[in-house]
Amino acid sequence: MSSTLPPRIRRARLLELAFGLFGLLLPGAAAFTLLVLMFDLVRSGLPHLDWDFLSAFPSRRPERAGILPAWVGSLAILSVTAALAVPLGVAAGLYLEAYAPRGAFTRLVEVNIANLAGVPSILYGLLGLALFVDGLGLGASILSAAMVLALLILPVVIVATREALRAVPRTLWEAAYALGADRRQTLLRFVLPAAAPGILTGVIVALSRAVGETAPLVAVGALSFIAFLPPSPLRPEPPYVDAEWLFSPFTALSIQMFGWLSRPQPAFHELAAAAGVVLLALALLINALAIVLRLRARRLAP
Amino acid sequence: MAGGFAFGRAGGLAAAALASIAAGALRAETDWLRIDGSSTLYPLTEAVAEEFQLWARGRFRVTVAISGTGGGFRRLCRGEADLVNASRPIRPEEEQACAAAGVRPLAVPVALDAVTVVVHPANDWVDCLSVAELRRMWAPEAQGRVTRWSQLRPKWPDIPLALYGPGPDSGTYDYFTAVVTGKTGASRGDYTASEDDNVLVLGVSRDPGALGFFGYPYYAQNRDRLKAVAVRDPETGACLTPSPDNVRTNRYRPLARPLWLYVDAGALEEREAVRAFLAMYLDPELVLPLAREVGFIPLSRDAYAKSRSLLRKAGAVPRPGRATEAEAQGRAG
Missing domain, CATH: 1.20.5 (Single alpha-helices involved in coiled-coils or other helix-helix interfaces)
Structure with missing residues (x-):
């Protein structure tokens, strides 16, 4: 005892x-x-959170104001951001981990990626303003905003991908090689699926950060008042899809909250809190989705 | 192979996004009215935009952004904004930049703002301040020296003077320093500065020795927590508080200023949406109740008539009949 x-x-x-x-x-x-x-x-x-709040446009009257364009905008930006950053980031991570020759150039790229992860987000916004909004002439659009956020989270995705790849046991690579698989087959069929849970976690952390960003969106010209939605991505006639919505002006939940918080009326501050709850729910939803995907990936991994 | 599936789908989306960049070249011109500029005038413009959107029923689309008066002018001159909310007049160099791009900015007064000097409600010693006294508090020389109320007037209590005001990026700060210290942007640096006026309201309402300044709407919404100090007009010697009446009749001096909407004269001639929006904005039947609702001080009816005639001279004839119809729509909706 x-x-x-x-x-x-x-x-x-x-x-x-x-x-x-x-x-x-x-x-x-x-x-x-x-x-x-x-x-x-x-x-x-x-108390303010109901269907009307989610389905109404912003208004000068707190009791009539809603966040429809804000959450639609946030969701649209987020999906485009993911579509741009995930393939690019994962590919870059794969290259750096499995293909890049060890040398001064690779070292330079690695150091830069690590540094980019620490750059304040407003600088990405200003870059986006000069490069995408004015330079490429994309305007203050959903696409511009998504491209800026994609750049912002790219370093996080790359680093997470590399970490996840590195965590895959060396024996798995060797086993695949031993069975006669080449490097591409080994990576795509064995290593990447095994690393998928870790990559997903990184992607989700990055996306959750992107969904709350305000400063870069303000820099690329997010709107404060917009009483219409982007055009629908679907069309009744062929080719059934339409990319017009990518060029639509936009607002986002974080922008809407910021705008309401700077109003003098306390009622708007409560609306901002309600919008915050929706933003939080959105972030949790992304996280939940990630967990589901991760579990699935784990179960199916070799 | 779940990983492969997820990545494959994401790649497809990226390809679609790239393809659509090409489609962007074919974007159709839409009659969007883009408004940008100062956050000071924003709430009133947003209210008019809301009514305009209801009335237009999809014929016109209006968006309002906030990028500051300076940012608004830049966008106007680049053709990225049609109207600018401005809390100060356009500067000569900004006007030159506009002229170089073929834009002729036209200033239309639409409302009034009174820079309001506030203290804690328990402050019973201050009722009126002269501009000279404000200068002694706020001048760059006061930094580190004028720190107690008793230094301003000997019979005032010997308690610390805590100053609150907007930061140097704000148009209100520019205006206040120009009037009070005589030089735009010149003031002491040791005061609590915030770009968020709600922070200033909170700060002053919690500190019995506090004095701060900001735009009238923030005072109007917080009367129970703040006390507005009267300011002595250097010409008449009258001590008046910034009540809407005193501001409208130009008796709250010298801290009252007009707020403007800037528009490109060319767009005014050519674009129906611009004319219709301004006609609504300058219709007293619509804008007077709207201003009261969002806590702004509107111009007098005469001044709105004057603004309308300004536009008429510039070649645009606003149609008040439309605005009345719009108001009916707004009430119905």
Whole structure:
């Protein structure tokens, strides 16, 4: 029994327990802060959250104002961002991890990617303004915004991809090679599926960050008042799809919140909280989707 | 092979996105009315835009963005905005840039703002401040020196003077410093600055020794938490608070200023949407109630008539009949 243990060991066990409690305290404090913030947001936002709020356009009257263009805009931007950043980021990660020759150039690229992950988001916005909005003439459109956000999260996706690839046991590569697979086959059929859960996690972290960004969207010309939706991506006649919506002016949830928070009327501040709840729900939804995809990928991985 | 499936689909989307860049060249011209500029005038313009959108029923589409008065002018001159919300007049160099691009900016006064000096409601010693006293508080020389109320007038209490105001990016700050210290952008730096006026409201309402300034709408929404200080008109010597009446009749001086809508004279002649929107904005029957609703001080009826005649002289004839119809629509909707 512990009482019969020598004092030195007893003290060590006590210390062990104290350290364990301390370790529990740290994430506990983080989680508690998050919960308090969420509780505050939900408490002031929830009373305003109903179907009307989700389906109405912004208005000068708080009781009539809604976030329809904002959440449609956020969702549209997010999907285009993912479509651009994920293939590009994963491909770049694959190249750097499996193909790039070790040398000064590769080192340079790696250092730059690591640095890009730390650049403030407003700088990406200004780059987007000069390059996409004015340079390529894409205008203040959903596509411009998505391209900026894609650039913003690209370093995160690349780094996550590399980490995930590196975590795949070397033996898996060797086994594939031993069975006569070439490098492309090994990567696409064995390594990438095995690394998919890790890559997905990185992508989701990146997308969750993108969905809350405000500064770069302001820089590329997000609107504060817009009372119509982008044109539908589907058409009744062939070819049934239409890319016009990519060039539509837009607003986003974060922009709408920012605009409402800078109003003098307290009623608008509550609306901003309600929009915040929707933004939070959107981020959680993306996370949930990631978990589902990850579990599926894990089950199907070789 | 779930991983392969996910990546394959994403790649397809990317290809679609790339293909659509080509389609962008074929974009059809739509009659969009793009408004940009100051956040000060934004709430009123948004309210008019809301009514305009209801009335237009899809014939015209209007968007309003906020990129500051300077940013708005830049976009106007580049042809990226049709109307600019402005909290200051256009500067000569901005006008030159516009002229070089063939844009003729026309200023239309649409509302008034009163830079309001506020203190904590428990502050019972200040009721009127002269511009000279404001200067002694805010001048660059006051930095680190004028720190107590008793330094301004000996009979005022010996408690710390805590100053709150918008940061240097704000048009309100530009205007206040130009009037009070005599030089735009010149003030002491040791005050609590925030671009978010709600922060200033909160700061002043929690500090009995506080004094701050910001636009009238923020005071109007927080009367229970703030006390507005009267400002002495240097010419008449009258001490008046920034009530809408005093501002409209030009008796709250010198801290009241007009807010403008800038429009390209060429667009005014050519574009139905621009004319129709301005006709609505300058129709007193519509804009007076709207201004009251969003907490703005509207111009007098005469001033709106003057603004309309300004546009008529510039070649555009606003049609008030449409605006009345629009109002009916707005009420119905």
